[in-house]
Amino acid sequence: MIPYASGEKKGTIAVTLTAIDPGAKEDLAKFGDKAKNLTPFCLRVQIENLSGTDLSYTSVSLRGLGADGKGTGVIITGETAKCESGSAPKAFSTAGAEYETCVLSAAPDGSKVAAPAYDRGDGCEKSPVIWES
Numbered sequence: 001m002i003p004y005a006s007g008e009k010k011g012t013i014a015v016t017l018t019a020i021d022p023g024a025k026e027d028l029a030k031f032g033d034k035a036k037n038l039t040p041f042c043l044r045v046q047i048e049n050l051s052g053t054d055l056s057y058t059s060v061s062l063r064g065l066g067a068d069g070k071g072t073g074v075i076i077t078g079e080t081a082k083c084e085s086g087s088a089p090k091a092f093s094t095a096g097a098e099y100e101t102c103v104l105s106a107a108p109d110g111s112k113v114a115a116p117a118y119d120r121g122d123g124c125e126k127s128p129v130i131w132e133s
Contacts, residue, residue, distance in 0.1 A: 001050055002118060002129055004058070011053035015060060017131040018100070019044040020113055027080040028106070035106070038074060041113035042083035043103040049088075052095035059087040061120055064105030064113035065130065072107040079104055 004013045023040035031038075043062050049055055066072050079085045083102040091097055105113045119128035 004055065004060075005120070006058050009053070009055055009058055011049065011051035011055050013055070013060070014048040014050055015062075015118060015129075015131075016046040016048075017043065017116060018046055020116070021082070022112065023080060023082055025109075027082055028076075030080075031076070031078075035076070037109050038076070038106040039109055039112070040076075040080060040083065041105045041107065042080075043105055043113070043116045044100070045103065045116075046098060046100050047088065047092075049092055049095060049097040052093075054093040055088055056090045056092045057087050058092070059085070060101070060103070060118070062103045062105070062116040062118055063128075064107065065115045065117050066107060066111055067114045069115070069130070072105070072111060072113060074106045074108065076104055076106045 021042040028035035083104045086101045117128040117130045
């Protein structure tokens with residue numbers, strides 16, 4: 001159970017990590033020179049609405065962590081053809097509603113994203129939720 005808050009929308013969600021898939025460097029071509037020394041990773045997750053509050057059209061932000069449990073030093077947003085992110089559907093307003101999405105992350109070449117962290121919502125800013133891969 002994770003507290004979720006974004007703007008006026010608040011509730012409780014469950015986030016299940018289903019995969020951390022490394023991508024090809026070419027997947028980041030649209031990001032230009034800023035991404036030339038980076039390897040993309042796709043954080044695939046399933047999100048469930050536990051509270052039953054209206055969380056339609058919200059999105060979950062995850063941060064990639066390296067093998068040492070620390071941030072990769074890379075901030076990247078957006079999506080690639082192999083990692084299409086999406087917000088919650090309109091029907092994500094009842095307990096048990098679910099959707100799947102992908103969050104793009106990256107690491108410097110030669111490193112990897114070993115786990116995601118969630119650091120939004122009540123109490124998570126100072127004590128992030130971290131998944132084991």
